Amino acid sequence: MDNEKLINEVMGGGLRALNKLAGSPIVERFGLQDRARQLVYEGAKRAAETAKRLAPKAPRGETSRRSQKFDLRLTEEQQLMRDTLRRFADEVMQPAARESDDRLGPPEGLLEAFSDLGAISMAVPEVLGGAAERVSAVSQMLIAEDLARGDMGLAYAALSPLSFVNALVHWGDERQQTALLRSFVEEDSIRASVAVVEPHPFFDPAAPRTTAKKKGSELVLTGEKSMVALAHHAKWFLVAAEVPKLGPRFILIERETEGVEVSEETAMGLGSAGLGRLRLNKVRVSIDSLLGGKAALEPDALSAYDDAIDRGRIAWGAMALGTSQALLDYVIPYCNDRVAFGEPISHRQAVAFMIANIAIELESMRMLVYRAAGRIDAGLSCAREAYLARTLCSDKAMEIGTNGVQLLGGAGFIKDHPVELWYRQLRSIGVMDGNLLL
Amino acid sequence: MKILVSIKRVADPDNASKLKVSSDGTAVTSEGLEWKMNPFDDWSLEAALRLTENAAEKNARVGEVVLVSIGPNDEHTQRIIREGLAKGAERGILVEADDANLDSNVVSQILKAVVDKENPDLVVMGKQAADGDSNVAGTKLAARLGWPIINYAMKISTNDDGKTLEVKRELDTGVATVKVTGPAVITTSDRILQPESVKNGITPADHQYAKLEVGGRYASLKGIMQAKKKPIDQMSLGDLGIEAKVALKYTKFELPPARSGDTTFVESVEDLVDKLHNTAKVI
Incomplete structure (x- = not known):
């Protein structure tokens, strides 16, 4: 990236003062402390409507408190999260890792124990019934890191429903959020998984071969997804598919829909996530199943x-x-x-x-x-x-x-x-x- | 039921090998140490939370737990209070004080002032702190309050919201069962973590708590989010009207001698006793 572009990006992000201070366009903060987010949130291009509805209010004076030091320490909240997750990884996941790898799935009770930690409530903003004042990618990243310390396969199993929730929170329309999120939060457990990866060489997530063809008010999906976590367990899948003339989009599909077929898939690693292959054979769903609803039919929804x-x-x-x-x-x-x-x-x-x-x-x-x-x-x-x-x-x-x-x-x-x-x-x-x- | 739980931030006992004694031997230096909640206090907090919840209804709160921590008003002290709030306690109190000006005597006076302010039905404390290991503050507090003291509690049960309690105490010689009418001060042992150690008459008697081996319950991620909104009152010794001076002076600290690492295998019990008595001179 050339300097000018970088400067524009940084300035557009509201970090002009800091940038000047640092005297170099290359010096940027990692933003780990998450302080200036609100200022720049409105400028962010993604998911305009949803984002606007979900954007929490910045506490007064928050931006001015931002330290001028280059500080990578975690916030108190992130540190507390880390304490809990590390303990969970050490006490619950690591001891279960070997057996889960042998039997190709998480042990009974492990996903429930993870649910009890309330990761789902933490990923869902208060306005949607969760407990998060604001949703943070850094916090989500820390969850992934700390769980994978216990076992990567089990972490994959635990994070896959959470990813489904994240997608709904970021890009779902109001109807989808109300229909699915609230029940997930109340039960603090969901049976859902995300399916993007496909079993062919040179797989590129930006160009899935699975297609979702528009036929009237329906979409017809055909294709194959692999390495899907908890494939046999999930009731809902979030499938990435190419909508002709539009580009790739996410589509919500229920396990019970006709044409959805799940089979076992074994692999070198990640076996403890209960991997499976998902085949979509002319699966017909309403066009409302597009993640984000009708808005996803707009060309700029590609950015999501x-x-x-x-x-x-x-x-x-x-x-x-x-x-x-x-x-x-x-x-x-x-x-x-x-x-x-x-x-x-x-x-x-x-x-x-x-x-x-x-x-x-x-x-x-x-x-x-x-x-x-x-x-x-x-x-x-x-x-x-x-x-x-x-x-x-x-x-x-x-x-x-x-x-x-x-x-x-x-x-x-x-x-x-x-x-x-x-x-x-x-x-x-x-x-x-x-x-x-x- | 309203319970006051005192919590102390201590140098992480798992990092004890990093402890260093100052060059003049009069103090243990705390630089570079990680801080965490005193494990004994973590267990007493677990007991207090179990006394004030209905575990069968997603740990619905039926009473109040107020945390009090005495120490420097820094990120470490705040963090352990926040951790306790994330586990389920309702409120926190931070009494600002320097470690150098604290001993069991001062601490018990501060706690008495807090009890007078808060009027709890019970004070539940760890039996000792993992750093000083004094095991005194609870008893002193009870003496100052004129309340009964029940040390080393391993089981607590009540059927009338804490007005009367039956407590099993873990002693070297066995288990003593005592009945007490509140208000009272209780200090807990690690056995209070057992799944059936606390019965509050509200959580169904057959409810099985998760088996905890190392510490109290996890601070859930949801709880951590919610804890941000719970209040922590900050106060100084002056606010509580305390001018106490420490009564205890440490004259010298020494690290234990390095172990030689020699291992001796013995063939019989007689041989073992002989070695312990004549070679190691420990019995």
Whole structure:
């Protein structure tokens, strides 16, 4: 991106003063503290009508309190969330990880236990019956990161209904929100999943091969979606499909609709999410099933779809962070304790440097992912940042996975240790481009 | 029922290896430490919440829990109060004070002033703080108030909204059951986390609480959102009319000696007793 464009973007985002102060167009805040969001919210292009209705009021004086320091610390609320989620990941998810991977689905009660944490209420604004004063992409990203620390497959299962809710909150029309969201919030559990990824080479989420052809007041969907979490469990699917002459859109489809077929799908990793393949064979739904209703037929509704792709990339990046962090936290004490040739193996540079590299790469991934999410909360475009995050995470997550196995030597290959599982999970980051969104 | 729960922010006990003693040995330095709610207080909060809710109705609140924390008015103290509010407590009170000017004596005076202000039916406290390990403040508070003190509670039950309580106390020699008429001060042991440890006469007697092993309930994400709207009153010692000075002085701190790491295997009980008595000299 050239400088001029960047400056315009930043100024348009209401950060002119800060930018001047920093003296460089490159220095931008990550927006982690989420303070200036309201000022710039109106300028944001996405989902104008819905956004306007949902936009919460900025507390008075909030923008002026924004620190001039480059400060990446979490807010009190985010820190408290993190405490809860880490405890949940350590106490509930990690112990269940191995068995869930073997039996290809989350254990009984785990999704309910996650529901009890109230993540859905947190994702839904107060005006729609939730508990969120404002919905934050950074908070959602932290949830993904911390859950994936427990287990990426189980995190995928837990986040997939949440992604469905997020999409409804961001882009659903009033009727869809009233019909679905309120019941989800009341029960604090939903059986829903998002289906974007397709089983063919060079899959591009911006150009799905699944089609939704307009026939009168109906849409007819044909296509195939893969790696769908909780596929057998879900009652609702949010399907990405190409509407001819219009572009890709999301469509709400009920499991019971004629022509919807779900079959099992097994994969190298993420098995504990209960993966399935979704086949749509001339599935007819009302045109009102378009996410966002009639407004989604307007050409500029494409920006909502693009936004969803960015949000998906950040979510998977956050998943890579969580599992990579779990791996790093595991190999350090292991290599300090494991004695070979009369000393801990971490005394060997080949081992120590490998661990240091994991730490460096992980932190780089984290900065890119956090920055991309921070820009969403600041009302700025994050397409470039989300793509950079995705590219780095899919490369490095794989590398971190394989190095984790390497550091444990032969012990890394067997199932006594979780690293081989993490390796398989981390391989998924490169494959998964969609099916989740913040 | 209105319950006052005191909570203290302590250096994270899981990070105890990072504790350092100042060069003159008169203090434990707190730089670089992570802070969290004293685990004993977390357990007492769990007990108080169970006493004031109907767990069968999505933990619907039927009473009031007021948190009080004494310490510096900083992000750490505020955070543990907010955490307690997120778990379900109704209100928080932060009494601003320096750690250096606090000991069990001062703390019990502050708590008495807060009790006089708030008039709770019960005070439920952790039996001790994980940093000082004094195990005194609860008893001192009860003495100042002229209320009964029940230490080391492992089970609490009431059928009349806390007017009378039956409490099982965990002692080295066994379990003592006491009946008490409120108001009273209760300090709790970790067994209060057991699924059946608290019966309030409102939650159905057969309700099974989740098995908690490490700490009290999770602060739910929804609760964290809602906690932002709950009030935290801030007050100073002057507001409470307290001019107390610390009565306790620490003269020296020492870190425990590093362990040698030697492991000795023994063949028999006699051998073990012999080693403990003659070699390690611990019995």
